Amino acid sequence: MQLFSRFSTVLVTSGLLMLTGCQQYTKPQLPPEAQLPEAPSQFSLQGKIGVRTPQQSGSAFFTWIQQQQEFDIELSGILGVGKTQITGKPGEVSLNSAKTGLITAETPEELLERATGWQAPITHLVSWVQAKPATTSAEIKKDEQGRIEQLNEDGWAVSLSYNEATLLPNKLTLKQSLESGQENRITMIIQNR
Template sequence: MRFMAQVFFASIATASFALTGCQQYVKTPQTTVLQVQDAQNFSLEGKIGVKTPKQTGSAFYTWQQNHDNFDIQLTGILGIGKTIIEGKPGKVTLNSAKTGEITAATPEELLERATGWVAPITHIVYWVQAKPATTTAQVEKDQQQRPKTIIEDGWTVDFSYNDAAALPNKLILKQALAEGQENRITMIIQNR
């Protein structure tokens, strides 16, 4: 499950960055990652946007996960710029017309190789489930006791929900940078 989260985030970020160019290198601190016992099989569809001080990009995504194996397809507006990311333990492959094929052992390695950027990609599977990824996370809850904000590993994640839904339909991930700037990732989940 952890591997799938890593690959998903790496794929989205890599595809977005492949469409927009190289990004700033930011090292993420290492912490103990919690284990997710549920939701090892799922699918998500939606849109993701990445904004940094130098670049902006977005893509539509479809993410199919079956335990530790996954398939992610990213496309730009009108289906242009299709990127396919496939993963299984020990091998992650990204293939697009712009970058060609990039293969790595881990999603973090794939993201760094493709973009030079390091991000908490191991955390995304937890965050889409409205859960903290580490034992050191700071969690602020809303009136319904759902996570409203999670702060961990240098990132702040804000959650939005449809009415009384238990799982978020929108996540905004923010990483503060020098001089008041930030990296921002907006993930909209249209279908689960």
């Protein structure tokens, strides 16, 4: 409990916002033959997220409910300590916690930058948790069963892990290399879908 209370608002907010903006993704206009399949717009995920930066690290439990263009994400520590709520719909995203108060923005990326100073392609996450690339420019590596096991998109290397013969990943590891030779790392473990 004391350990969770030491997590910085920046760290927790970063992890939360990596989950939030997914429904806000606007697909780039591509020729019809290059269009990517749509990721499902209704799902529910529960699990644990960990964030590690060169300065600090921490983890929390999450529940993410996606209903078409609206989402609701709750993040909490052990026994519900440090609860943070993120909600959104097109044009309006908000984060509310005891540590930060209410922060609002038009997009998840804008909210992430306001709350943490980070810039990340968080709108891609809805595709990544569904084992799909978010853009046609993604570099993809597949496993022996034909499932995506590695994606490289917009400066992030995403590793996907699966339980046995499942088609959707139960673990994602996102890494962003920094100029200092260090990295930002986000680990997302999906326990329930």
